[in-house]
Amino acid sequence: PDGPLEEDGGSGAGVADDTAEFGLVSVAQGPRLGIGMDSCVIPLRHGGLSLIQTTDFFYPLVEDPYMMGRIACANVLSDLYAMGITECDNMLMLLSVSQKMNEKERDQVMPLMMKGFRDAAEEAGTSVTGGQTVINPWIIIGGVASVVCQPNDFIMPDSAVPGDVLVLTKPLGTQVAVNAHQWLDIPEKWNKIKLVISREEVEQAYQEAMLSMATLNRTAAALMHKFNAHAATDITGFGIIGHARNLAQQQKNDVAFVIHNLPIISKMAAISKAGGNLFGLLQGTSSETSGGLLICLPREQAARFCAEMKSSRAGDGQQAWIIGIVEKGNRCARIIDKPRIIEVPYRGSVVSAQEGSNNNASPPEVQLT
Amino acid sequence: PDGPLEEDGGSGAGVADDTAEFGLVSVAQGPRLGIGMDSCVIPLRHGGLSLIQTTDFFYPLVEDPYMMGRIACANVLSDLYAMGITECDNMLMLLSVSQKMNEKERDQVMPLMMKGFRDAAEEAGTSVTGGQTVINPWIIIGGVASVVCQPNDFIMPDSAVPGDVLVLTKPLGTQVAVNAHQWLDIPEKWNKIKLVISREEVEQAYQEAMLSMATLNRTAAALMHKFNAHAATDITGFGIIGHARNLAQQQKNDVAFVIHNLPIISKMAAISKAGGNLFGLLQGTSSETSGGLLICLPREQAARFCAEMKSSRAGDGQQAWIIGIVEKGNRCARIIDKPRIIEVPYRGSVVSAQEGSNNNASPPEVQLT
Numbered sequence: 001p002d003g004p005l006e007e008d009g010g011s012g013a014g015v016a017d018d019t020a021e022f023g024l025v026s027v028a029q030g031p032r033l034g035i036g037m038d039s040c041v042i043p044l045r046h047g048g049l050s051l052i053q054t055t056d057f058f059y060p061l062v063e064d065p066y067m068m069g070r071i072a073c074a075n076v077l078s079d080l081y082a083m084g085i086t087e088c089d090n091m092l093m094l095l096s097v098s099q100k101m102n103e104k105e106r107d108q109v110m111p112l113m114m115k116g117f118r119d120a121a122e123e124a125g126t127s128v129t130g131g132q133t134v135i136n137p138w139i140i141i142g143g144v145a146s147v148v149c150q151p152n153d154f155i156m157p158d159s160a161v162p163g164d165v166l167v168l169t170k171p172l173g174t175q176v177a178v179n180a181h182q183w184l185d186i187p188e189k190w191n192k193i194k195l196v197i198s199r200e201e202v203e204q205a206y207q208e209a210m211l212s213m214a215t216l217n218r219t220a221a222a223l224m225h226k227f228n229a230h231a232a233t234d235i236t237g238f239g240i241i242g243h244a245r246n247l248a249q250q251q252k253n254d255v256a257f258v259i260h261n262l263p264i265i266s267k268m269a270a271i272s273k274a275g276g277n278l279f280g281l282l283q284g285t286s287s288e289t290s291g292g293l294l295i296c297l298p299r300e301q302a303a304r305f306c307a308e309m310k311s312s313r314a315g316d317g318q319q320a321w322i323i324g325i326v327e328k329g330n331r332c333a334r335i336i337d338k339p340r341i342i343e344v345p346y347r348g349s350v351v352s353a354q355e356g357s358n359n360n361a362s363p364p365e366v367q368l369t
Numbered sequence: 370p371d372g373p374l375e376e377d378g379g380s381g382a383g384v385a386d387d388t389a390e391f392g393l394v395s396v397a398q399g400p401r402l403g404i405g406m407d408s409c410v411i412p413l414r415h416g417g418l419s420l421i422q423t424t425d426f427f428y429p430l431v432e433d434p435y436m437m438g439r440i441a442c443a444n445v446l447s448d449l450y451a452m453g454i455t456e457c458d459n460m461l462m463l464l465s466v467s468q469k470m471n472e473k474e475r476d477q478v479m480p481l482m483m484k485g486f487r488d489a490a491e492e493a494g495t496s497v498t499g500g501q502t503v504i505n506p507w508i509i510i511g512g513v514a515s516v517v518c519q520p521n522d523f524i525m526p527d528s529a530v531p532g533d534v535l536v537l538t539k540p541l542g543t544q545v546a547v548n549a550h551q552w553l554d555i556p557e558k559w560n561k562i563k564l565v566i567s568r569e570e571v572e573q574a575y576q577e578a579m580l581s582m583a584t585l586n587r588t589a590a591a592l593m594h595k596f597n598a599h600a601a602t603d604i605t606g607f608g609i610i611g612h613a614r615n616l617a618q619q620q621k622n623d624v625a626f627v628i629h630n631l632p633i634i635s636k637m638a639a640i641s642k643a644g645g646n647l648f649g650l651l652q653g654t655s656s657e658t659s660g661g662l663l664i665c666l667p668r669e670q671a672a673r674f675c676a677e678m679k680s681s682r683a684g685d686g687q688q689a690w691i692i693g694i695v696e697k698g699n700r701c702a703r704i705i706d707k708p709r710i711i712e713v714p715y716r717g718s719v720v721s722a723q724e725g726s727n728n729n730a731s732p733p734e735v736q737l738t
Contacts, residue, residue: 040498042459044517046418051517055461055501090411092424092513094463129409132424137506144461144513148413148420 037157037250038079038233039145050149054079057094057142061178061289062210065109068141069116070214075236075290076143077124081221082234082293084155089147091121093131096140113141116214124216155224157231157247160255160296164230164326167302169220169309169318170212170292171344172240173268175279177202177209178289180271196270204346208265211347213290219318220293223308227301235291241284244294244333256329257296259284263321263342284335296326319344406526406619407448407602408514419518423448426463426511430547430658431579434478438485439583441510444605444659446493449514450590451603451662453524458516460490462500465509482510485583493585524593526600526616529624529665533599533695536671538589538678538687539581539661540713541609542637544648546571546578547658549640565639573715577634580716582659588687589662592677596670604660610653613663613702625698626665628653632690632711653704665695688713 039054056076060068073091080088093114097106121128128143147153180202183189197205217234224232233247244257262269262282272281279286297305302322309320321342408423425445429437442460449457462483466475490497497512516522549571552558566574586603593601602616613626631638631651641650648655666674671691678689690711 040459040461042498044458046517046519047416049415049418049517051420051458051515053459053461053513053515054499055463055513057463057501058503089413089420090409090422092409092422094424094426129411130423132426132511134427134509136509140503140505142501144422144424146420146422146515148415148418148517150415 038082039085041083041154041156044148048151050151050154051146052080052083052085052149052154053144053146055094055142055144057140058289060113060139060141062206062213064210065112066116067210067214069113069118070120071116071210071290072113072141073117073120073124073143074214074216076145077120078217078234078236078290078293080145080147081217082232083157084221084224084229084232085147085149085153086218086221087147087153088121088124088126088145090130091126091128091146092144093117093128094140094142094144095131095133096136096138097133098139099135099137101139109139113139117141117143120214120216124218155229155232157233158250158252159230160247160251160257160326161230161253162255162326162328163299164255164296165299165302165322166244166257166259166324166326167295167297167305167320168235168240168263168292168323169217169295169320170215170235170288171263171265171319171342172235172284172286172288172291173205173265173281174209174213174288174291175286176268176271176281177205177265179278180268181206192276193271193274196274197267201267201346204348205265205267207348208344208346212265215290215318217293219309220295220320223305224293224295226308227297227305230296230298232293232295234293235288237287237289239280239285239287240291240294241333241335244284247294247296248331248333251331254328255326255331257324257326257333259324259333259335259339261321261323261340261342262335263319263323263344266343266345269341269343282339282341292320407451408454410452410523410525413517417520419520419523420515421449421452421454421518421523422513422515424463424511424513426509427658429482429508429510431575431582433579434481435485436579436583437510438482438487439489440485440579440659441482442486442489442493442512443583443585445512445514446489447586447603447605447659447662449516450586451601452526453590453593453598453601454516454518454522455587455590456516456522457490457493457495457514459499460495460497460515461513462486462497463509463511463513464500464502465505465507466502467508468504468506470508478508482508486510486512489583489585493587524598524601526602527619527621528599529616529620529626529695530599530622531624531695531697532668533624533665534668534671534691535613535626535628535693535695536664536666536674536689537604537609537632537661537692538586538664538689539584539604539657540632540634540688540711541604541653541655541657541660542574542634542650543578543582543657543660544655545637545640545650546574546634548647549637550575561645562640562643565643566636570636570715573717574634574636576717577713577715581634584659584687586662588678589664589689592674593662593664595677596674597667599665599667601662601664603662604657606656606658608649608654608656609660609663610702610704613653616663616665617700617702620700623697624695624700626693626695626702628693628702628704628708630690630692630709630711631704632688632692632713635712635714638710638712651708651710661689
């Protein structure tokens with residue numbers, strides 16, 4: 001979550017809301033264009049062009065340095081993708097080496113993390129040409145993504161209308177999956193959840209979360225143009241409800257977002273319940289890292305958007321779900337009382353599941369009560 | 370010192386050289402244009418424009434949070450100024466709050482630091498529209514500066530020719546001044562230097578260093594165009610000799626830089642000697658924070674450059690010194706055996722000194738042996 005810094009710099013804010021167990025802190029609004037948006041948009045002096053950029057840095061949350069690099073890069077770029085931007089002109093990398101690492105650990109870990117970041121940047125069609133590295137008690141990884149755009153290259157996230165539907169492009173539950181994985185080694189934590197999930201399933205869920213976080217939202221950004229998206233944001237530190245509310249507040253029209261379905265990595269809802277409503281996953285407050293895009297689409301386009309995301313040609317088989325509706329309202333967002341939980345299978349198990357159902361391409365979830 | 374990240378991300382590098390007592394680590398080269406430069410230059414798809422950007426973040430080194438914010442901002446922008454760029458389209462702020470601060474400390478310190486950063490950005494004619502804040506064991510402050518330029522807006526730092534002279538736009542010695550100030554409270558350190566400087570002078574030197582570090586190099590950047598600068602860099606973590614060498618290596622012509630004069634904040638050379646060649650100040654290896662620009666200028670223009678820097682109209686009375694020459698050579702840089710130390714008086718004491726000599730506008734230092 002980038003989110004421009006607070007305008008007045010006052011009240012000790014811009015640092016107030018520590019929303020994520022991962023150590024993320026999101027910050028508030030900026031001046032000019034871009035109030036509350038994922039990226040800032042700076043009109044340039046040259047021929048109607050705008051500079052759009054975003055920054056993000058945080059601490060490792062998965063154990064695999066290479067995947068951590070990919071996740072960090074996907075997370076930075078996601079703020080551009082949320083505005084329907086598909087190209088990035090340049091990235092900078094922000095790094096710190098932990099002072100607690102010895103030279104050998106450093107030489108093993110940091111190049112892998114940098115390689116993951118660079119590989120994801122390359123997959124995104126951009127590259128990393130600069131950055132800064134410091135030594136710090138904790139490892140830090142993050143970056144800056146910048147692009148110079150023509151007006152048609154980006155979609156301002158402010159034009160949702162009643163009748164639109166809400167589409168989500170990645171499942172929720174990354175925070176639960178990452179934490180459950182850590183709890184495998186903490187008996188008092190593990191005892192709370194072991195009745196609802198096996199150790200093997202925790203491993204699979206963790207792998208699924210890692211792959212999901214490392215996936216670029218670039219295809220979704222491209223399809224936002226094709227299917228006339230009215231607004232979008234990416235789901236990160238504030239959880240789906242936090243980002244839905246933020247997006248609702250930016251709308252020009254009197255709209256409200258109502259979420260009916262929660263696609264969640266399989267078994268993560270059960271863990272959350274078993275742990276006493278862990279992280280508020282079912283209330284939508286569990287923070288995500290490098291989550292999906294939440295997109296307001298015309299109702300008649302949404303199913304095709306989801307189908308095209310899933311088609312291997314354009315979308316590498318990524319799934320997307322219609323999760324709610326846009327109705328007339330007061331620029332707020334809510335989840336209905338008993339949302340339908342969509343259990344999203346792990347990729348490992350998906351392979352076999354798909355083999356049985358591949359010809360029977362299931363329609364996207366459109367059953368809204 | 371931004372300096373793009375290492376291309377291959379390999380060898381654990383990009384993180385190797387901890388050059389500064391301040392905790393700065395500088396990183397190595399990048400691909401595309403911009404090898405070893407202070408900012409990266411990205412050709413855009415739009416009408417000959419380039420995106421030029423840089424990032425820097427580090428840890429506080431002065432006690433005054435407001436001044437620290439100003440220094441951090443001046444330090445980030447300096448990488449643009451080193452390329453003769455006078456405008457900045459956008460800044461992002463990078464911050465971390467220390468987890469060791471209580472709420473009251475946080476609410477006192479962080480807004481001041483942010484205000485300092487913003488005020489310096491405003492002085493630079495730009496503004497801060499985004500950023501990221503995290504919680505960390507240590508306070509971090511830094512930023513990103515970006516600008517979209519036409520070809521004439523920037524000066525590639527690669528065109529020095531034999532016969533040029535080297536100009537420096539801020540005195541050296543900030544690291545010595547900051548450390549000496551800390552040693553006021555550390556008897557075993559203070560005992561080493563107390564014979565050559567009084568406590569009051571340490572305070573004055575520290576103030577002078579703080580003001581110098583908080584000064585924008587923007588005037589110098591503008592005058593680089595007016596006086597046909599051939600190349601420039603800013604002096605930061607690698608000290609004057611490190612940055613001079615780096616700049617020499619980037620030259621198209623067979624040149625070498627020879628430094629004859631070292632303008633140093635008054636008494637800092639004496640402290641360095643008394644402490645047993647502290648930080649290698651007289652060898653040019655003492656790191657600086659937000660130091661001056663080192664500029665290769667045609668000999669016949671350099672004196673006028675310095676005079677115009679000093680004139681209140683354009684340069685707010687900043688001083689600049691001719692410190693060396695460009696000769697034919699092997700893209701290296703050196704300081705002569707016994708460089709002339711120019712004692713740069715503290716601003717407090719400058720006022721009275723200037724009163725006596727104002728009409729007698731002294732020529733810039735041009736006596737090169």
